[in-house]
Amino acid sequence: MILLLCFGCGIAIFTCFSTLLEQILCVKGYTNDFAGLCGALFIVFGVVGAFLLGLFVDKTKKFTEVTKINMCLAALACIAFALVSQMKHQNFAIAAASSLFGFFGFSIYPVAMELSVECSYPIGEATSAGLIFISGLRHNSFHCLSGSHLDHS
Numbered sequence: 001m002i003l004l005l006c007f008g009c010g011i012a013i014f015t016c017f018s019t020l021l022e023q024i025l026c027v028k029g030y031t032n033d034f035a036g037l038c039g040a041l042f043i044v045f046g047v048v049g050a051f052l053l054g055l056f057v058d059k060t061k062k063f064t065e066v067t068k069i070n071m072c073l074a075a076l077a078c079i080a081f082a083l084v085s086q087m088k089h090q091n092f093a094i095a096a097a098s099s100l101f102g103f104f105g106f107s108i109y110p111v112a113m114e115l116s117v118e119c120s121y122p123i124g125e126a127t128s129a130g131l132i133f134i135s136g137l138r139h140n141s142f143h144c145l146s147g148s149h150l151d152h153s
Helices: 002-026 032-060 063-084 091-106 108-119 125-152
Strands: none
Touching (some): 002 091, 002 108, 032 063, 063 108, 108 125
């Protein structure tokens, strides 16, 4: 249940981040091209991180420890992005924070999916993954709606 809530919230934050990235950056004077670059860095570094972390977890079998550490590092990268994105003319810092957020955030995805399957063993893999996706979508709708509501206030 804890994994369902935490990972569902993580999926929601990453989806909301990629959805609202342009709105977050363009309000502070950054261009659409730069917002697109940050989104691309977020995804590319996430794929690289998922590959490297997958190799590490396959060798060590430390799913729980890796998930906890990466969740903490992804939260720190998210906080760094939130702070740096409020400043003007910080292109390098914003790009670095987006890259780190993608690297640590997306790399959790395959490990947490495997962990959820392991934790809910008698239940099938599809059911376990489906419940996590439903949790992520529910959290995502809340985050995006509250983010757009704060934008209009």
